[in-house]
Amino acid sequence: MAKIRLFTPGPTPVPEQVMLEMAQPMDHHRTSQYQEILGKVLEGLKYVFQTKNDVLVFTSSGTGSMEGAIVCTAQPGKKTLIVQGGKFGERWGEVCAAFDIPHTIMNVEWGKGADVGLIEKALKDDPTIGAVVVVHCETSTAAASNIEAIAKVVSQTPAVLIVDAISSAAAMPIKVDEWGIDIVCTGSQKALMLPPGLAFSVVSEKAWKIIEANKPKAYYFDYRAYRKAIKGVDTPYTSALTLVKGLNKSLEMIRAEGIENVWSRVSKLAGACRSAFEAMGIKLYATDPADSVTAFWVPEGIDEVAFRKTMRARYGVHLAAGQGKIKGKVVRINHMGYVDMVDTMGALAAIETVLLQMGYKFTPGAGLAAAQKVLCQ
Numbered sequence: 289m290a291k292i293r294l295f296t297p298g299p300t301p302v303p304e305q306v307m308l309e310m311a312q313p314m315d316h317h318r319t320s321q322y323q324e325i326l327g328k329v330l331e332g333l334k335y336v337f338q339t340k341n342d343v344l345v346f347t348s349s350g351t352g353s354m355e356g357a358i359v360c361t362a363q364p365g366k367k368t369l370i371v372q373g374g375k376f377g378e379r380w381g382e383v384c385a386a387f388d389i390p391h392t393i394m395n396v397e398w399g400k401g402a403d404v405g406l407i408e409k410a411l412k413d414d415p416t417i418g419a420v421v422v423v424h425c426e427t428s429t430a431a432a433s434n435i436e437a438i439a440k441v442v443s444q445t446p447a448v449l450i451v452d453a454i455s456s457a458a459a460m461p462i463k464v465d466e467w468g469i470d471i472v473c474t475g476s477q478k479a480l481m482l483p484p485g486l487a488f489s490v491v492s493e494k495a496w497k498i499i500e501a502n503k504p505k506a507y508y509f510d511y512r513a514y515r516k517a518i519k520g521v522d523t524p525y526t527s528a529l530t531l532v533k534g535l536n537k538s539l540e541m542i543r544a545e546g547i548e549n550v551w552s553r554v555s556k557l558a559g560a561c562r563s564a565f566e567a568m569g570i571k572l573y574a575t576d577p578a579d580s581v582t583a584f585w586v587p588e589g590i591d592e593v594a595f596r597k598t599m600r601a602r603y604g605v606h607l608a609a610g611q612g613k614i615k616g617k618v619v620r621i622n623h624m625g626y627v628d629m630v631d632t633m634g635a636l637a638a639i640e641t642v643l644l645q646m647g648y649k650f651t652p653g654a655g656l657a658a659a660q661k662v663l664c665q
Contacts (some may be wrong), residue, residue: 290604295635297427297455297581297608299477300625302534303541306481310534314555317527325529325536327521332539336457336480336547337472337490339464344514346487347528350454353487356509357450358421360499362389366418369394369410369447371402371433374426375611376452380500387505392417398614399583401433401576408441418498419448425456428611430583430620431574432460436467443468448495454478457488458542459580459624461635470495476531479554479580479624481538485531491515548561555579556624557632560662561619564636564655567641573618580624583610585617587648592616595642601637629663 294301315322324553326345333343346352347545362368368389370381373396384391394410396402402422411417420442424435442449448470453462457472458479464472469492478488491499491511499511513524542550558579561574565584573583586592592609596619599605610618621635633656640655 290439290600290602291608292600293604293631294606295608295622295634296467296606297478297620297622297624298475300479300481301480301620302483303538303626305541306534306537306565309645310530312533315529317523317529318376321499322527322529322532323521325533326523326527329532329536329539330518330521332536332543333488334577335543336539337462338466338547339490341464342491342496342515342518344489344491344511344518345523345527345532346489346509346514347485347523347526348487348509349484350452350473350487351379352509353366353378353473353475353489355389356506356511357473357489358383358389358419359387359506360502360504360511361419361448361450361471361495362387363418363498363502365416367391367414367416368419368421369407370420371396371407371420371422373398373400373402373429374423374563375428376426376454378612379422380421380423380452387528398429398597399431399453399576400572401431402438404434404441404508411442411445411447413524417447417565419450421450421452423452424462425453425460425578425580427455427581427620429614430573431576432456433576433580435462435469439467439469442470448492448498454626455580456578458547458550458577461551464490464492468492476535479550481541481625482531482534485528486535504574506550549577553628554623556663556665557629558582558628560632560659561621561636564659567658568611568640568650568655573614581622583618586619587643589646590643590646592619595619595646598642598646599638602642605635605638614659633659633663634656
């Protein structure tokens, strides 16, 4: 059986050092020893997010932290603007519907980032908008939105900006304090190089004023309980302490590389893959591509399911399928987390080989050569 090489945009590969850290004997989470580790994790996350604001740690997937953000900022007499251009943008509208939160949907063409001008116009036209929800990297389409520009617009209004950074944090530039983001959320199984099971939120003082004045219909994801707990370097409910120990190690690795260098590495890997696909005559899906993940159209005449199954069975390379209306039409490849140049070149070599075996016509090695040119710059 081929060695499994994860190129899915979550879960992503977990470093050996992190797995060994998580294999240590179980301890208790209400101890000074655990609080010391949690304290280091909170500081490490602040470094990743480039913030001095509060960081909350949840035992959940990233969806939990986003649900909490939406529910806790929902103000009486206000509505939430959901910017959606893919499956995850759609999810946040579904959260609003589940909690009967008044909301309006701003649809974005799949594969494109959010239109800053339209968001600005919506805020001017409708003063009842109290929160704006935007996905930084829409994982389902591999499209990115300009969060810096959006934050500049929203920060000039009473509304708060909630950013889904689940597939961008620790992979693409996010500067919470400098840009003025109010709440940004992510999960553990992406660029933070952990198994699924932890979620995180950074919360600004502007957001806290709204949250503290609210009576959110939340219990487990009530942000107020987590803010109270972190004052004592703790969590309100049972921590996934094994994952937190692993996170401490992965954050050490990120700091050792330097967050700017991490962003640069991910960007270069993404650029190499985009150049490779173009050299092979394969079209990219996203018009505004993200660096965390690349989506490409499956060439005409190639069966998407058979292609991915062959990739995994013969070469261990696990790529992700498309979602929603592009399921069966596109394939996605990851660039974030514990992925380097050699990993990426190996995946591209396997992609070329399988496509050639399936009858797709192109010059063998064209993709690899184009990728090398980018990686050697």
